[in-house]
Amino acid sequence: MNAQRIILLLVFICTLSSQELTAQIKRTIKGSVKDSINQALPGSYVRVITGKDTLTVITDKEGDFSLSNITTQSSGLLVRSIGYKSHTTTVTFLEKQDLVELGNIILKTEFNMLDEVVIKGKITPIRVMKDTIEYNADAFMIREGDYVEDLLKQFPGMVIKDDGKVTSMGKELTKLRVNGKDFFTSNVAEFIKKLPSSIFSHVQVIDDYGDEANFTGIKVGQPRKVLNLVTKPGKDKGTFANVSGSAATSNSYGLNGNANVWKGRKQMSGGGSFNNTSNEAQINNNTNGAVSFSDKIGKKLYLRSSYNTGNGTYENTNFTNIESVNSLGTINSVNENKSNSENGNHSLSMGLTSEESGKFFASGLDVNLSKDNTENTSSSLQTGVIRQDLFTSSTSKQNSPNVNINMSLGLGGKDKRGRASLSFSGRAGGSKGHQDILTDIDYYDKDTNEKVKDSLLNRLVETRNGERAINAGFNYSKTLGNPKDTIQKSIEFSYSFSVSSNNNELETRVKDISGKISFIDSLSNVYTSTFINQNIRGGYRYNSSKINYGIGFTLQPSILMGSYEGRTDKINQKTFNSSPSGNFSYVISKTQSVNMNYNGSSNAPRFDQLQPVPDTRNLQNVIIGNPELKTSFNHNANVSYSLFGITSGKALQVGVNASTTLNEVVSNIILIKDTLNSLKQETRYVNVNGNYNINSNYTIGLPFGNRKYMVSMGGNVGLNNSVIFTDNVKNNNKGLNFFQNIGLNMDLKSFSGSAGASYSYSENNYTIVNFKPQNLESWNFNMNLAFKIRKSFNTSVDVSKNFTSGYRSGANNPLLINASVFKSFFKNNRASVNIRAYDLLNQGNNLFRAVSGNMIIENRSKQITRYFMATFSMNIENFVK
Incomplete structure (x- = not known):
């Protein structure tokens, strides 16, 4: 009996000791609070209920929290943050476990806010x-x-x-x-x-x-x-519609209307327009219509669809000066081109997407059919190394159907450690065209400049082009460690495969003065090309609350094949490229970040650059492809930096982009003698190295006066080198582009305005002998003022003045003044009339310069710039207030 009492006493003592030891275990809960886009939520309220006790903590600037001295094995957790839904859960410790790491706790936006409670504080712009x-x-x-x-x-x-x-x-x-x-x-x-x-x-x-x-x-x-x-x-809902009509003194007029219904993901719209634009250089008539629909059609399946149709007629006249640089000097061409065209287009787009946790599915179908009928007359008067006049009239018809399909599927493992995706896309399309080209060339004696002969030629050109392509890809990422960890590391693997095939037929016939048509075998061919490209990449990714970077290495083997009907020589080129790949983003703080990116890609030559049959549609510049061209490889890198004032709104953004291409396809312009011992240009293609482009840009915003005023500055500097060939001799065109602007903006309740000045400079320096650099320099000063005289009445005026030098065709440095008066009426100002005057002093010109290969192109369109336009508009809006 005494023994039994002793045993019971020992059991009782051990039980008390066990309970005491259990009570002495101190447990800890750690985690991080973030929003739906994985951004930290500092200042969030975290509470743990442990029996009768309550522990509370506020998250730090990274959104992290830690709660210690928890004595119960199971505790209730509550997380709250202003503007977000509360999060509750139960945390249970295993036996002898003293730490639970919850990882990221994601809070969703709160959509039911209390009307009576208004919390004011400093706004982060x-x-x-x-x-x-x-x-x-x-x-x-x-x-x-x-x-x-x-x-x-x-x-x-x-x-x-x-x-x-x-x-x-x-x-x-x-x-x-x-x-x-x-x-x-x-x-x-x-x-x-x-x-x-x-x-x-x-x-x-x-x-x-x-x-x-x-x-x-x-x-x-x-x-x-x-x-x-x-x-x-x-x-996220509302209905909005608009009907407007306009008329201008330039004999332009238009009617437009559209209606939209928006209820979150359910969206429906429809609209149409008819417009006639006339400004002397152009007369365009076009009619367009469109409808779209998207909505949820299953538990987690969404449909989007749209259809567009349009047709129009266009009349256009423009004047172009082209200076072509070559080893013998320059060829100056003064060109006038007039065209009348009629085109039509139909396009249908549909897509399905599925949104489910841990899964992803998307598919799409796009169908497009376009047609174009064009009549064209042009003249090209050449002086310099070649003295010729070319007059051309032509008619052309072309139909182009295209179909594109795509699908992608993503799956995540049950343990959330791995994610994979599959993708597939295909496209099929082509075009069928017919051209009737009549050309007349006048030849001149190079010493006396007297006309010695003309040559008349009528050609009938048929083209049939077909394209088919298939792309497939696989991506897989594997998380290393616990997916709930604040810092995540993963390995990546990607593979993609693409095949594109082109079938091209060119048939050329000549019609003599008696109407007899003859087939020209030397100017006709049937050509087929196939490009196969693979992309294999392995990489590693690191992701934390501040840093995200991925590094990898890419292998890109490719095959280019081609054949010509009636020829025994074939193209069979195999290329193997490799390059590192990477991207890096670092959120230094809530106000500044750095982003960097680099990648490489292969590109096959176009079929017109490969086919060795002469394209004589422009007799002053016959084009002959090179079947020996290689696949090019492009390297592209960029870096950007952003800095913002957390309350002031001051902003600085800086970016640098750089690219270079290996085996880039460029033109080789050759001067050859024609049958009259004169000269004509012939374009061929070669692969070169040495092309590069470097561009840097920045913007600065300095708001003041409670952000009602802002001083803004911005600009860019670009350096580039273009390798060109003239008469089989390698040359370079080193270019410099510089732009800088500064402006002041004002936004007040009854007045807004802006004023600014900008300066631009560009130069092109060819290494060709006897080339004289042509630099373009321009100053621009502008001002815009808008006055809200009444709630329903306002007026505005904008003024700009240009000072430009460097154009061969000259520039008249116009002073442009535009003004408008706006009046709204009816309930909620639904209707309005806007009367606007353009170029009151009638000084406008339309000039631009472009550099392509060995050519400097200046274009001027002779169009009406001074006119008045009146627009009546009716808006119906009903958005949730």
């Missing part, structure tokens, strides 16, 4: 994130009736061109998304004029590598710029 620059709309001036376009104009580094295209740091924003999803047709220029800026909280400019890269994390190649608009809670 610009935030730097990985691959993203985010602008806070509340930090900028938003007037009643402003659209997204008006908001974008205030962002440093952002430029909206006259055609509506938007650029950021010199790169065009090619796609539009709302809340991270494609919006209607994704046309940036179209919808920034239709969406009110008041419904958006943030605007993001994203370096996007594509849907597959977003899923697997494998970022290779050059990203495209995407504009993403983030709506305020619950404001």
Whole structure:
């Protein structure tokens, strides 16, 4: 009995000791709080309930937290942050486990905010994130009736061109998304004029590598710029429509209408237009129509579709001066070209996407059919090394059908350690054309400049071109370690395979003065080419809250094959290229980041550069391909740096781009004697090394006066070298381009304006003997003022003055003055009339210069620049307030 009591006493003591030891175990919970785009949420509230006790902590600037002295084996966890939904979960410790690392806790945006609670604080106008620059709309001036376009104009580094295209740091924003999803047709220029800026909280400019890269994390190649608009809670819906009519004193007029229904992912639109544009140099009539639809059609399946049709007639006249540099001197050509064309186009686009955690699926179909009928007359008067006059009239007809399909599939492992994607795409298309070309060449004596002979030739040219291509790829990434770790490391593997095939037929016939038609075998051929390219890449990626980089090595074997009907020689070239690849982004802080990218790619010569049969459609410059051309390889690298003031909004963005190409295909311009012992040009093609392009740019924005005023500066410097051949002799054209501007912008409630000055300089220095450098220099001064006299009435005027030198054809340094008056009426200002005057002093000219190979091209269009236009517009908008 005594023994039993002793045993029970020992058991009781051991139990108490065990409970005491258990109570003494101190446990810890660690984690990081982030938003849906993986950005840290500092200042978040984290609470753990342990029995009757409660432990609370606030996340640090990196979003990290650590809670210690937890005594219970199971605890409740609550995470809260202003503007986000609360997150609750239960954390359970294993036996003898004293640490649980939760990794990243993702908080979703809160869409049901309390109306009565208003929290005010300092607004951060610009935030730097990985691959993203985010602008806070509340930090900028938003007037009643402003659209997204008006908001974008205030962002440093952002430029909206006259055609509506938007650029950021010199790169065009090619796609539009709302809340991270494609919006209607994704046309940036179209919808920034239709969406009110008041419904958006943030605007993001994203370096996007594509849907597959977003899923697997494998970022290779050059990203495209995407504009993403983030709506305020619950404001991702609305209906908006517009009908407008316009007429101008230049005999131009138009009628446009469109309607759009937007309910989150459900989007429907339709519209049409008819426009006649006449400005003396051009008379264009075109009619267009379009419809689109996208919506959820399954549990997690989304459909998008669109159809566009259009047709038009175009009359155009332009004048071009071309200076061609060669070893004997220069050839100066004064050209006049008149064309009348009629074209039509039909395009259909459809796509399916599936959005499911750990999975990804997308497919698309695009069909396009276009036709074109053109009548053309031109004259080319040559002086210098060659003295000839060429007069040409021609008619042409061409049909071009094209079909493209694509599909991609992504899968993630159950343990979330591995992700893989498969992709496939194919395209088939071609064109069929007929040309009736009548040419007359006048030959002159090189000593007396007297006309000695003319030559008349009538050719009938038939072309049939077909293209087929298949692309397939596989990507796989494997996480090293725990996928929930704050720092993630992974290995990557990619493989892609592409085959493209071209079939081309060229038939040339000659019609004599009696109408007899003869087939010219030497100017006709049937040519087939095939290009096979493989891309094999292995790499490593590191990703943390601040640093993301990927490094790898790429192998690119390729085969180029070609054959010609009736010829025994064939093309069979095998090329093997290799290069490192990599990208690096470092978020130094919330206000500054660095991004770097490098990649290489192979490119096959075009079929017209390969075919050895003469193309005589331009008798002053016959083109003959080179079947021995090799595949070229392009190296491209860029680096950018961004710095923003966290509350001031001051901004600095700097970028450098560099590229060079191995075995680049360039022209070899040869002067040869014709049958009259005169000269004509002949273009052939060769591979060269030594071409490069280096371009640097920067923008600075200095806001003041509560961001109502901004001083902006920007510019770029470009250096390039182009290797050219003239008469089989290698030459170089070293170019320099410099641009600098400074401006002041003002945005007030009843007044806005801007004033600026810019300077540009370009030069081209050919190493050809006797070439005289031709440098182009230009100063521009501009001012724009807009007055909001009443809520429904405003007026504006803009003035610019140019001082330009260096054009061979001369420039008259115009002073351009435009003015407009705008009046809105009806309820909610739905209707408006806008009267605008263009070039009041009638001094406008349209000049531009381009450099291509051994040619300096100056183009001038003789068109009406002074005219008046009146536009009536009716807008119907119903967005969630």
